[in-house]
Amino acid sequence: MSLVRVQNFAISLDGFGTGEGQTRKEPFGHAGERLHDWMFASQAGRRMLGQPGGTAGVDDAFTRLFAPGIGAEIMGAHKYGYPGWEKDPEYKGPWGPNPPFHTPVFILTHHTRPPIEMEGGTTYHFIDASPAEALAAARKAAGGKDIRIGGGPTMLREFIKAGLVDHIHVVVVPILLGRGVRLWDGLEGLEKNYQIESVSSPSGVTHMTFTCAAHH
Secondary structure (H helix, E strand, O other): OOOEEEEEEEEEOOOEEEOOOOOOOOOOHHHOOOOOHHHHOEHHHHHHOOOOOOEOOHHHHHHOOOOOOEEEEEEEHHHHOOOOHHHOOOOOOOOOOOOOOOOEEEEEOOOOOOOEEOHHHOEEEEEOOOHHHHHHHHHHHHOOOEEEEOOOHHHHHHHHHOOOOOEEEEEEEOOOOOOOEEOOOOOOOHHHHEEEEEEEOOOOOEEEEEEEHHHO
């Protein structure tokens, strides 16, 4: 059976997966890019940006796990766009003409629209669905491969709460955001359902993996 995975989801020390005040220019609000600096310092992260160089250690190893084996992604409306994107019929996400997904992407929104085909194999599908319904649609499209749950924190929390996520990779970044949207609220006792390991990186971040107890 294909797995439902979260890869490279970064949170602050105080648990925020995004800052406050999201805009078109600042998709993570006042957090800016600080949650993802570790990733774009790695070789794999720099390659995503079309740049040479970068570090080759543990951050790079985790960054490389983003794409292999993934057949579809599910993301929330806030990850896809700034507040109010629904009113802009020309808006096609913040990643440019060739987004980094290269698979079908299912966007959970109350404002559905026809699918948008992008370069590089990404097609955006806009669906108004529960986590379980969205997962069924993504499974159908993924052709037996894994499904990545992309975030943001609100929809990720809903999928975890519904018991639908097999593997979670969270990156704890040593910054305090103080405000924004937190990941762990309402997930008390989560640790009972997963085997948890953590690896600290010289960059200062800690990679935590949560593997569903059923998969040992």
